[in-house]
Each structure stands twice: as C-alpha cells, then as structure tokens.
Amino acid sequence: MSTVAQKPHVQRPHVIVFANEKGGTGKSTTAVHVAIALEARGARVAAFDLDHRQRTMGRYLDNRAETGKRTGRELPIPRHATHDGESLARYTETLDALSVDTDFLVIDTPGRDDRFARMAAQRADTLVTPMNDSFVDFDLIGQVDPVTYKVTRPSFYAELIWDARKARAKADGSTIDWVVLRNRVQHIEARNMRRVSEALDQLAKRVGFRIIPGLGERVIYRELFPKGLTMLDAREFGEMGLAHVAARQELREMMAALALPEPVLPLFA
Incomplete structure (x- = not known):
C-alpha cells in the first residue's frame, strides 16, 4: 500500500466506483485505465482496491511503479491502497485519507456480493457496471423472455443499485450516474449482439x-x-500496430462517454 498523506480535507472528490457481482467483465482493467487516464490529464487521482483476494488493481499499480523504477521513466501513478476486506474502521480511514487533495477517487470492488462494495456504491458519483455482450452477463441486471428476448423484470443487482440511489438521495440529495459499460464487444454473432x-x-x-x-x-x-x-x-514502449491504435481509440471514446467533470486537460498528446 502506498503512503497516504494526512492533510486537511478541502474538497470532496468525484467518486467513480466500478462494480459488478460477476467476474470476468474487465472491471479492474477498465478501472486502472480510467484512473491512469485521469492522472495523465493532470488530475489528482487516488485508487482504492476493495478486492483483497484478487487485488488486481493494486497489483497492476504496483507493477507500474516497479516498471517506472526499472526504466527510469516517470509514469503517472495514482496514490492507491488495498482494503483488508474485513475492517470497517480501516475502510473508513483509508477512504477518508485517499479523499484528501484528490479530484477523482476510483474504487474497484470485488466480483461478488460484498458489504464494502455496497457501501462504496452508495458513495459513488459515477457508478460503472462493466458487462460483456452476452445474456449471461445481462442476467445480472435484468431477465428476458426466452422466446421474445423482451425484458421481463430487473434482476436483484439492479434493485440493489436502485436502493443505493435512493439512500444516496436521502443522505445528501445527490444523484448517482449509473453507467453500464459494454466491454469486450465481439464483431461476430451479430444477432445476439443486437438482442443484447x-x-x-x-x-x-x-x-x-x-x-x-x-x-x-x-x-x-x-x-x-x-x-x-x-x-x-x-508510444513510449514500442511501435504501435493497428490493434494498439484501435485500443487507444476505444479508450478515448470510453473516457469521453463517461462524461466526468473537470479538470479537462489535453489527453493523448
């Protein structure tokens, strides 16, 4: 865990929570890319990994720090910490510390039902739910008729987010911008993609x-x-092929679509 400076709190950061109770949706990879993209813009970013078992976000950022040391390059790296998955006091203290002098706080949650993930969801300003383009993933948020593929009802997770939004509105009058992010879209099975x-x-x-x-x-x-x-x-670590160019464009489009607040400084210069 990186050292978190203790300074007087000035302004509450915009909290971006990546949450999905299903694994394998690219949640942590997307969270890391968003955090680093914001840091590269010049924003002050902190990251909090709530998945103490997988710890994908935390290890990703640790790997990044090691690469910076090994190569002597200055890489934008958000301050970050990983929760122990058990202590409410540690959760609260770390969250408060990471919020100091921070424009954006990016929180990565476990791919399972977790009480700290629920608490983080209620704190979110932007709640991002990544999903793959399949009805297996869609089932997390809604159920469909097996013949017509029409939505029959929201699933438990959608109701959980609805409750989180109500709790947030009651607590401080704020709204949660819930974003469903379609990850790993395949360019095949056009009929299934259209139905989803x-x-x-x-x-x-x-x-x-x-x-x-x-x-x-x-x-x-x-x-x-x-x-x-x-x-x-x-661009710094090798020649870019067409796949790299396409991936960078995906990242640009995703960041624009998230519609996060200022500061907005040049990105991908």
Whole structure:
C-alpha cells in the first residue's frame, strides 16, 4: 500500500466506483485505465482496491511503479491502497485519507456480493457496471423472455443499485450516474449482439442507466498487466500496430462517454 498523506480535507472528490457481482467483465482493467487516464490529464487521482483476494488493481499499480523504477521513466501513478476486506474502521480511514487533495477517487470492488462494495456504491458519483455482450452477463441486471428476448423484470443487482440511489438521495440529495459499460464487444454473432443491445435499451429506460462503449477483447490488455502499463504508454514502449491504435481509440471514446467533470486537460498528446 502506498503512503497516504494526512492533510486537511478541502474538497470532496468525484467518486467513480466500478462494480459488478460477476467476474470476468474487465472491471479492474477498465478501472486502472480510467484512473491512469485521469492522472495523465493532470488530475489528482487516488485508487482504492476493495478486492483483497484478487487485488488486481493494486497489483497492476504496483507493477507500474516497479516498471517506472526499472526504466527510469516517470509514469503517472495514482496514490492507491488495498482494503483488508474485513475492517470497517480501516475502510473508513483509508477512504477518508485517499479523499484528501484528490479530484477523482476510483474504487474497484470485488466480483461478488460484498458489504464494502455496497457501501462504496452508495458513495459513488459515477457508478460503472462493466458487462460483456452476452445474456449471461445481462442476467445480472435484468431477465428476458426466452422466446421474445423482451425484458421481463430487473434482476436483484439492479434493485440493489436502485436502493443505493435512493439512500444516496436521502443522505445528501445527490444523484448517482449509473453507467453500464459494454466491454469486450465481439464483431461476430451479430444477432445476439443486437438482442443484447435491444434488451439493454429497454432496461435502461426502465431503471435509469446510461450505456456506453468500453474496451474490446484484445490480447494487448492482458499483456500489459505484468509491467503495469496501459494504452496510454504504448508510444513510449514500442511501435504501435493497428490493434494498439484501435485500443487507444476505444479508450478515448470510453473516457469521453463517461462524461466526468473537470479538470479537462489535453489527453493523448
């Protein structure tokens, strides 16, 4: 865990929570890319990994720090910490410490039901739920008729987020911008993609979330993990192929679609 400075709190950061009770959706990879993209813009960013078992975000950022030391390059790295998964006091203290002098606080939650993930969801300003383009993933937020593929009802997780939004509104009058992010979209099985897309549109109108494009299914994202690199670093660490260019464009489009608040400084210069 990196050292977190204790200074007087000036302004509450914009909290971005990545949450999905299903694994394998690219949640942590997306969270890391968002955190580093914001840091590269010049924003003050902190990251909090709540998944003490997998610790993907924490290890990704640790790998990044090691790469910076090994190569002598200055890489944008958010302050970060990992929760122990048990202590409420540690959760609260770490959250408060990471919020000091911070523009954006990015929180990565476990891919399972977890009480700290629920608490983080209630604190979110932007709540991002990544999902793959399949009805297996869609089932997390909604159920469909097996013949017509029309949405029959929201699932438990959608109701949980609805409750989190109500609790947040009651607590401080704020709203949670719920974003469903379509990760790993395949360019095959067009009929299934269309059905998933139509079901998402139906459910979005019913429970109130936005749908945005995420990161594609590309080997490059997995290859970058051991060094802690992202597509932001591609130009510095090797020649860019067409896949790299496409991946950087995906990241640009995702960041724009998240519609996060200022500061907005040049990105991908």
